[in-house]
Amino acid sequence: MLVHCFTTRLGGSGGFNLGFNRGDSRERVVENYKKLADALDIDCRNMVLSGQVHDDRIYPADERDRGKGLFCESDIKGYDALMTNKRNTALVTFYADCVPIYLLDPEKKAIALVHSGWRGTVLEIASKTIDGMRNKYGCDPFDIQAVIGPSIGKCCFEVGEEVYSEFMQRLIWSSPHCKKTGLDKWHIDLQSIIKSSIVNAGVKEENICLTGVCTKCNKDLFYSYRGDEGRTGSMAAVMQLI
Numbered sequence: 467m468l469v470h471c472f473t474t475r476l477g478g479s480g481g482f483n484l485g486f487n488r489g490d491s492r493e494r495v496v497e498n499y500k501k502l503a504d505a506l507d508i509d510c511r512n513m514v515l516s517g518q519v520h521d522d523r524i525y526p527a528d529e530r531d532r533g534k535g536l537f538c539e540s541d542i543k544g545y546d547a548l549m550t551n552k553r554n555t556a557l558v559t560f561y562a563d564c565v566p567i568y569l570l571d572p573e574k575k576a577i578a579l580v581h582s583g584w585r586g587t588v589l590e591i592a593s594k595t596i597d598g599m600r601n602k603y604g605c606d607p608f609d610i611q612a613v614i615g616p617s618i619g620k621c622c623f624e625v626g627e628e629v630y631s632e633f634m635q636r637l638i639w640s641s642p643h644c645k646k647t648g649l650d651k652w653h654i655d656l657q658s659i660i661k662s663s664i665v666n667a668g669v670k671e672e673n674i675c676l677t678g679v680c681t682k683c684n685k686d687l688f689y690s691y692r693g694d695e696g697r698t699g700s701m702a703a704v705m706q707l708i
């Protein structure tokens with residue numbers, strides 16, 4: 467019924483980059499997509515690629531979007547979340563420290579993938595996507611299963627006062643997940659804040675899997691924007707109903 471994955475930096479010679487803006491040739495990146503689709507036993511022509519901008523907009527994808535961003539020009543720009551209730555429409559979102567969130571409603575047979583960096587987390591894009599699934603596909607948050615995947619962890623996500631104050635202004639309840647570690651230095655636990663936010667949106671706590679894996683601490687396995695000092699590749703989350 468469902469195919470899903472999160473890629474690593476391993477799987478090809480010189481890495482397994484899936485981003486077209488990371489310095490690899492287009493041919494090489496497309497080749498990695500073909501390998502990935504083969505490994506998942508899905509058709510790479512069904513893939514729908516997001517155009518992420520660290521905002522909170524959600525794109526409802528359908529059959530007409532297949533191949534966009536990979537085999538044809540994409541008009542899906544400015545969307546950090548993709549959702550669908552169509553089979554054989556593979557959602558693809560990109561990461562190099564930001565948080566991937568997988569959402570599945572097995573009752574209404576709808577899925578979504580959310581890219582949530584600190585800006586998206588402050589904007590509660592994951593919870594807004596759950597609202598989107600409710601409005602568009604009639605999903606009940608009570609039925610939704612969620613996975614919060616590998617991302618930069620609270621151990622490594624250090625920010626200054628300006629980021630911390632965004633959280634305090636918009637999400638005052640997130641203060642237990644923000645720890646002061648020095649003068650104008652804060653560590654923020656994005657994964658836990660997202661978990662609390664989607665619980666507030668109606669998802670049952672026992673239906674949420676929080677991986678707790680840090681991409682920067684494991685940068686031999688994952689691309690990490692901070693761990694690789696900005697020169698890194700993109701990993702992808704993929705989700706498809708079959």
Ligand SMILES: [Zn+2]
Binds near residue numbers: 621
């Ligand atoms: Zn870490």
